[in-house]
Structure formats: structure tokens, C-alpha cells
Amino acid sequence: MIADNLREVREKIAKAAASVGRDPSDVTLIAVSKTKPVSMLMEAYDFGERVFGENKVQEIMDKYGEMPADVNWHMIGHLQRNKVKYIVDKVKMIHSVDSLRLAETIEQEAAKHNVVVPVLLEVNVAEEETKFGLKPEEVLPLAEQISGFPHVSVRGLMTIAPYVDDPEENRPVFRQLKKLSVDIDSKKLDNIYMNVLSMGMTGDYEVAVQEGATMVRVGTGIFGERSYR
Ligand SMILES: *Cc1c(COP(=O)(O)O)cnc(C)c1O
Numbered sequence: 001m002i003a004d005n006l007r008e009v010r011e012k013i014a015k016a017a018a019s020v021g022r023d024p025s026d027v028t029l030i031a032v033s034k035t036k037p038v039s040m041l042m043e044a045y046d047f048g049e050r051v052f053g054e055n056k057v058q059e060i061m062d063k064y065g066e067m068p069a070d071v072n073w074h075m076i077g078h079l080q081r082n083k084v085k086y087i088v089d090k091v092k093m094i095h096s097v098d099s100l101r102l103a104e105t106i107e108q109e110a111a112k113h114n115v116v117v118p119v120l121l122e123v124n125v126a127e128e129e130t131k132f133g134l135k136p137e138e139v140l141p142l143a144e145q146i147s148g149f150p151h152v153s154v155r156g157l158m159t160i161a162p163y164v165d166d167p168e169e170n171r172p173v174f175r176q177l178k179k180l181s182v183d184i185d186s187k188k189l190d191n192i193y194m195n196v197l198s199m200g201m202t203g204d205y206e207v208a209v210q211e212g213a214t215m216v217r218v219g220t221g222i223f224g225e226r227s228y229r
Contacts, residue, residue, distance in 0.1 A: 002043040005222045006031070009205075013216065016209035027209055030074050032201075032219030034059060035226045038066045044222065045071070051092075053217050057083040064090050076158075076198075076217055078132045081105040089113040095158040095198050095217075098122045098133050103146045110151035117151060120158040120198055123180065125173045128162060136176070140184055147189045156196030156214070157181050167204035174199050174211035 014024040030053040033041045041052060041063065050070060054060045055077025064073060072092040079096050087094075088109040097103050097119045110117045121142060124133030134142060139157070146154055159177045161170040177199055185194035200208025202221035209216060220226065 001224075002040060002222060003047040005224075006044060006047050006049060009218055009221050012206055013209055016206040020210045022209070022212075026214055028215045030076070030198075030215055030217045031222050032076065032217050033063070033223060034077075034219065035228065036223045038063055040223055041067060053095075053219075057086050060087050060090060074215075074217075085109045085112075088117055089115055091117075093118045093120065093155070093196075095120045096122045096132065097146075097152075097154075100142060100145055103142070103149065103152055107149045107152050115151065116153050118153050118155045120156050120196060121154060122158045122160075123177060125159045125176050125180075126162050131160060133159065136180055139180060140187065143184055143187075143189055143192050147191050149191070154192045156194050156198065157184075158196075158198035158215075161199065161201070161204060161208075164203070167207045170204045171207050171211060174204075174208050174213065178212040 013027050013029060017024040017027055028051060030051050031044050031049050032053040034055050051072045053074040053076040060073055073090060074093050074095060075087060075091045076095045081102055084105045094117060106117055121139055122133040123136060123139055124131045143154055146152055157177055161173045164170055178197060181194040181197055196214050197212050198215040200213045200216040202218050205216040205218055
């Protein structure tokens with residue numbers, strides 16, 4: 001079942017990319033495995049998936065030890081500063097940097113481990129009150145501040161679009177994130193890159209790919225519904 005789902009999602013990504021003349025290999029599928037057992041992650045792994053996304057530090061730490069070493073872990077959830085130290089040397093990328101204080105903590109912990117951590121700045125494009133993330137106008141000032149951090153490398157932007165019935169409703173959100181990344185890229189800040197756009201989830205990843213996503217984060221579409229008890 002997971003293999004079939006993965007095949008389908010990959011095909012839809014390829015189609016969406018082709019529909020706008022993009023190369024499908026420019027889009028990385030992040031299999032969002034939060035709440036799911038390692039046995040299910042291994043099914044995806046055996047079908048070639050190597051990139052997994054989790055939103056809780058504890059869950060990354062648990063699964064990190066149980067999954068093969070060539071898995072790339074992406075931290076996609078809200079990150080508390082006191083937990084940065086547990087994952088800073090384990091994750092390929094942190095998608096959810098939304099404050100200077102968090103970036104400072106990542107800088108300090110990364111320096112201790114002598115690593116440079118690739119991060120994305122999380123933008124609350126739709127300015128939903130319930131969501132974490134920077135307001136669009138806060139992104140450039142934060143990028144300018146992080147620019148001087150030797151152990152934090154900003155690679156792009158991430159957004160969690162609103163929950164909608166029709167994915168087309170999120171097209172303007174994805175466009176706005178893309179535009180913001182182009183604007184920031186044009187400032188040519190030291191150590192700030194805008195190559196990554198992490199946007200699109202199960203309900204709307206095809207639209208996100210059409211609008212320039214280079215990473216899509218798909219959970220339900222691969223692993224099925226989550227049950228939170
Ligand atoms: C859970 C989660 C996803 C995946 O959501 P689905 O709708 O199940 O695809 C993507 N991004 C973030 C930040 C998440 O927390």
C-alpha cells in the first residue's frame with residue numbers, strides 16, 4: 001500500500017512539474033512520517049524513499065536510531081530552543097526557523113558540534129493566527145541578521161498553507177512565497193541562499209509544484225490518515 005501511494009505521489013509530482021516545464025528531479029519529496037511506526041517507514045525505505053520529515057524532536061531521536069543511517073531527516077515542525085541540541089547534528093535541514101532567538105540557539109549548538117545547519121525560514125504567508133512563522137515583511141530583516149552566522153546556512157523558505165477544500169485556493173499563497181524568495185535572493189546577502197521552496201502537502205502539493213516548490217511535504221498521501229490519541 002505504501003509503495004503504491006509513493007508511486008502515485010511521485011507520478012503526480014512529475015506530471016505537475018511537466019505541466020509547467022519544470023524538471024521533476026528538481027522537486028524533492030519529503031515523506032512525512034510523524035506518528036507512524038518504523039515498520040511503515042521501512043516500507044517506504046524499501047521502495048527507495050530516503051527523505052523523511054518529522055515534527056517532533058523526540059520522534060526524530062527515536063526513529064533516528066532505528067532507521068538506516070542513509071536516511072535524510074528533515075525537521076518540519078515548530079522547534080523549541082531547549083531541544084535544538086538533540087537534533088542539530090542529526091537533521092539534514094530545519095524547515096521551521098521563525099525567530100532570531102531560535103537561529104541564535106541553532107548557531108550555538110551547531111558550533112559545538114562543528115557543523116553547519118541548513119535551515120529554511122518559515123513564513124506564515126496567509127497570516128493565520130493559529131500558525132507559527134514569520135510575517136512576510138519580517139523575513140528579510142531576519143535573513144540579514146542570520147547572514148553573519150557561520151554555523152547556520154539559510155537555503156530558502158517554507159510555508160504551511162491554510163487547510164482548504166480546493167487546492168487552487170492556495171495557489172496565491174504559493175505564488176507569494178515564491179515572489180518573496182525571489183525578492184530576498186535579489187538582495188544577494190552573504191550566506192543566504194534561496195534555492196529551496198518547501199511548500200505543498202497532501203491536499204495541495206501539485207499546485208505547489210506548479211508554483212515552484214522544490215520540496216513537498218506529504219504525509220497522509222503516503223502513509224494514510226494519522227490518528228492522534
Ligand atoms: C504533518 C505535516 C505535513 C504533512 O501533512 P499531510 O497533509 O499529511 O500531507 C507537512 N508539513 C508539516 C509542517 C506537517 O506538520
